[in-house]
Amino acid sequence: xxxxxxxxxxxxxxxxxxxxxxxxxxxxxxxxxxxxxxxxxxxxxxxxxxxxxxxxxxxxxxxxxxxxxxxxxxxxxxxxxxxxxxxxxxxxxxxxxxxxxxxxxxxxxxxxxxxxxx
Numbered sequence: 001x002x003x004x005x006x007x008x009x010x011x012x013x014x015x016x017x018x019x020x021x022x023x024x025x026x027x028x029x030x031x032x033x034x035x036x037x038x039x040x041x042x043x044x045x046x047x048x049x050x051x052x053x054x055x056x057x058x059x060x061x062x063x064x065x066x067x068x069x070x071x072x073x074x075x076x077x078x079x080x081x082x083x084x085x086x087x088x089x090x091x092x093x094x095x096x097x098x099x100x101x102x103x104x105x106x107x108x109x110x111x112x113x114x115x116x117x118x
Contacts, residue, residue, distance in 0.1 A: 033091040040100050041087070055108040057083040063107065072107035083107075 031039075048056040055076055061067070063082045064075040076083070088103035 033089075036091055036098055037089040037100060037102075041089075042102060044087070044104065052108075054080055054083060056106060058085050058087070058104050059083045059107060060086045061105050076107040 044058070046056060046058065059082070061069060061072075063084075064072060064078065065082075086105065088105070090099075090101040090103075092099040092101075
């Protein structure tokens, strides 16, 4: 079967999130949001396409120095030094728990699908 490359994009990129629930520590052991996010951060494994490996880099949403995500596919390889690994995080605290969320962004992403026509 022929394999087609179809774009799987959200806007112009792909955002992936992971969430984690963490029980609270005693008040005397107060920590910052960054400390919590760093301590409980997931290990992220990323497969890259050898034909265009830098297209799979995780980056800032505004890596091209503007917030128009509709053109990020085209701007992805303009200046590769701007493609710095970035993880976004969120910390929400209740009276009993911290809720941690992590977000990853790629300017380009695709998925391989089989061509049903053969």
